[in-house]
């Protein structure tokens with residue numbers, strides 16, 4: 001099942017999850033540095049102080065990318081490395097790091113795909129209110145303009161934000177992620193300022209950039225646990241809260257009425273001009289897809305029903321996610337029909353499984369991960385046949401890495417990392433993915 005000529009094959013990472021050295025060479029601390037160093041918040045007390053030591057081992061990791069035959073590499077830029085205080089004086093050592101990385105990627109024939117914000121807000125900006133402060137959109141645009149002017153042209157594919165829904169829900173409602181707030185009234189303000197920041201960064205790019213810029217969202221299709229009216233209503237609410245929450249403003253210039261009603265008094269009156277900014281046109285949409293959500297009414301839980309009824313006979317990953325490739329097809333067709341079939345990249349797709357240890361001779365026989373990826377790639381081929389404008393795919397992740405509050409307990413990598421000595425070992429899934437890339441999907 002060959003994919004179209006020019007289909008882009010890649011793998012993805014994020015700065016705080018792999019780089020280590022979070023304060024090196026003048027870098028400013030992020031909210032994740034603070035969060036990890038706050039006892040009790042991250043599994044095992046793990047931090048990003050070392051991670052995969054990518055800040056120092058990046059040449060070795062580019063060699064791994066070449067071995068995989070990656071055509072593109074999606075990474076994120078740590079805001080605090082280039083602007084230690086979040087605004088103001090730039091840190092040339094931080095900019096130099098990303099410039100060297102980009103230049104060597106190009107040297108290796110790998111197209112850089114840079115994400116401006118993958119959750120690591122400079123702590124100095126959090127001290128000024130962070131995403132709760134309306135000025136955050138201007139702070140972000142200043143940072144974006146700085147890196148655009150430094151790297152655009154060599155980087156030809158930019159993303160403003162990674163998964164703004166997770167930033168809002170995890171960082172300000174559930175409190176499971178940095179900065180660890182639990183406040184219903186903060187959530188819509190944060191979501192709105194993230195969207196404003198996205199719009200301002202896109203406008204900054206249009207003023208100076210010459211290539212493409214988009215947004216990466218996590219989309220999780222919602223299915224009612226039964227035909228009972230209360231389950232169908234709960235499913236619509238869950239869909240409004242997670243999926244339409246950011247897609248509707250960006251592509252349709254307005255919020256979902258169901259979402260607004262859900263928040264009730266906690267929903268502020270936003271200026272209409274904000275929605276005009278937010279809907280500034282983008283060049284592509286990045287979709288991170290992992291699983292689906294079967295929804296049963298759980299009236300006691302706002303805004304998302306917490307119960308995820310276990311599906312008999314299904315396979316589940318180490319993060320408790322059902323393996324459900326049909327949900328990826330359903331999601332892509334929903335985006336195609338509701339939002340005018342925008343160019344889409346799958347910017348993350350992968351799974352954590354309890355991988356076997358590295359075998360003698362250096363192999364990791366992670367058959368479950370290979371099967372997960374194969375099932376989802378086959379679905380992508382169907383999505384293209386059904387008319388989705390699907391341009392590329394990035395496996396999550398290149399390396400085992402810091403899985404946020406899970407610490408290093410969950411492994412998503414195509415490459416195993418032994419955190420005791422930083423030894424990298426290509427897993428069977430990585431070797432298989434290299435064959436998929438080399439055959440443009442023919443071997444699926």
Ligand SMILES: N#[N+]C[C@@H]1[C@@H](O)[C@H](O)[C@@H](O)[C@@H]2O[C@H]12
Pocket residue numbers: 014017162163288319348396403404412
């Ligand atoms: N959990 N999980 C894996 C993966 C996470 O490691 C990424 O940083 C996020 O963009 C997205 O949540 C997905």
